[in-house]
Amino acid sequence: MxxxxxxxxxxxxxxxxxxxxxxxxxxxxxxxxxxxxxxxxxxxxxxxxxxxxxxxxKIRGAYNRLATLSAEEKARGVVAASAGNHAQGVAFAARELGIKATIFMPIGVALPKLQATKWYGAEVVLRGHTVDEPLRAAAALAAETGAVLIPPFDxxxxxxxxxxxxxxxxxxxxxxxxxxxxxxxxxxxxxxxxxxxxxxxxxxxxxxxxxxxxxxxxxxxxxxxxxxxxxxxxxxxxxxxxxxxxxxxxxxxxxxxxxxxxxxxxxxxxxxxxxxxxxxxxxxxxxxxxxxxxxxxxxxxxxxxxxxxxxxxxxxxxxxxxxxxxxxxxSASERYLKLRIPLPDRPGQLARTAQIVAEANANVVEVLHTRHGSGMHISQVELELHIETRGPEHAELVLAKLRAAGYSPRVDF
Structure with a gap:
C-alpha cells in the first residue's frame, strides 16, 4: 500500500x-x-x-469533526455552507453536542433540505444562487467571529x-x-x-x-x-x-x-x-x-x-x-414515448393514429394537435403524442405499427 x-x-x-x-x-x-x-x-x-x-x-464526518473540537472551539460555534446534506449533518451534530451552528445555503435550496436544517436547530442564512456564494459568506463569518468553519470533505x-x-x-x-x-x-x-x-x-x-x-x-x-x-x-x-x-x-x-x-x-x-x-x-x-x-x-x-x-x-x-x-x-427506459407525427390535414387522422396505438396495447396520456410548426406543408398538421409503453420492445412495436400504416413518427427526446 x-x-x-x-x-x-x-x-x-x-x-x-x-x-x-x-x-x-x-x-x-x-x-x-x-x-x-x-x-x-x-x-x-x-x-x-x-x-x-x-x-x-454526511452525519458521520460532520459529527466526528465537531466532537473532536476543543471546549474553546465549541464555545466559538461552527459555521458551514451547503445546499443540503452537509448542512443537515452539521446542524444535527451541533444540536447533539450543544454547539451553536450557522449554515449558509443558496437562495434556491430545496425546501425540504432548508426546513430540515432549521429543524435541527441551526441558524440558516440564505445567500446567493450557487454554492460558491454561501461558501465565501461562511468563510467570511468564520474570519470575523472566530467560529470554526466545517468543510464538507477536505x-x-x-x-x-x-x-x-x-x-x-x-x-x-x-x-x-x-x-x-x-x-x-x-x-x-x-x-x-x-x-x-x-x-x-x-x-x-x-x-x-x-x-x-x-x-x-x-x-x-x-x-x-x-x-x-x-x-x-x-x-x-x-x-x-x-x-x-x-x-x-x-x-x-x-x-x-x-x-x-x-x-x-x-x-x-x-x-x-x-x-x-x-x-x-x-x-x-x-x-x-x-x-x-x-x-x-x-x-x-x-x-x-x-x-x-x-x-x-x-x-x-x-x-x-x-x-x-x-x-x-x-423516457430513458423507453417506457414513456414522446412522438411527433406529421399528418394530412383532413378529418379522422387523429382517431386513426389513436386506434393504432390502442391496438398495440399502449396508452396515450397526452395529445397536442397543431397546424403551427416549422417544416410542415400547408396541408399538414403535427400530432404530438405522449405514450406509456412497457419498455423498449413494446415501444418499437408501437413505432412499427405506425410506420406500417404509412405514418412517419419521430421520437422526441
Missing amino acids: SETILAGPSLEAMEAARELVSKVIHVTPMETSNFLAEVVGSPVYLKCENLQRTGSY HPDVVAGQGTLGLEILDQVPDLDTVIVPIGGGGLISGVASAIKQRAQLSGREVRVIGVQAANAAPYPVSLEQGQPVEIAITPTIADGIAVSKPGALNFQIIQHAVDDVVTVDDGETAKALLVLLERAKLVVEPAGAVGVAALLSGKVLGQLGKTVIILSGGNIDPLVMERVISHGL
Missing part, C-alpha cells in the same frame, strides 16, 4: 471516529439485490446510507468520519471484492477507500474501489490524468449533491493512490438507476446517491466484479424533483 494512503486517516483514527459517531448514527442495512446480481453475474449488495439519520452519510476528521462507513461495510460483507462509491469533492470515497485498503492489506486481500461522478460535474478524471487537483466548469445535473468543481486536496492525495478507477454517468443513466431502485429495491434514493447503480447498469464498471457493494449515499430528494426524475427515467 502507498504511504500516501497512510498519510490520510489511520485505521486507529477511523476506529476512534467509529466510537464517537456510534453515539448518534444508525448501522444502516446492507441489502442484497437479485436484479443487479443477474445483470452483472455476481452478488450485489446495496449499503443503504439513504436510511441514515439526516438522510445521508479535512482529516471529516475523512475519518466517512471512513467509519468503510469499516461498517467490511463488518457486513467481509469477503467483498468491489466497492462502488459516489464522488463529489471526495470525502466519502477517500474515507471508505482508505479504510478498506488498509484493512485489506492486513488480511492480504485485494479489494477494488471504483468511484462514480456525474458527467456534467466530473473534475476527478481530468485531475487524476494531470496528477493534481484541477478545477472545471460544471454544468447542470440532476445529481446536484455531487456537483463539485474541484477535488479536495487531502481527498485527491488519498484517491490518487487508493482508488482503482473513476467513471462517469450521464443524467439519463442516473434517472434510470433511480427508477430501478424505486421499483426493484423499494428504496428512495437521491440522484447523487444512485450514480453507483447507474454505473453498474450502464456497463461503465469493467472487469470481473465479484462480490460487489454499492453505496447509496443519500435519500434527500425533493418530491418535486423526484417527479421530474421519474419522468426522465421512464
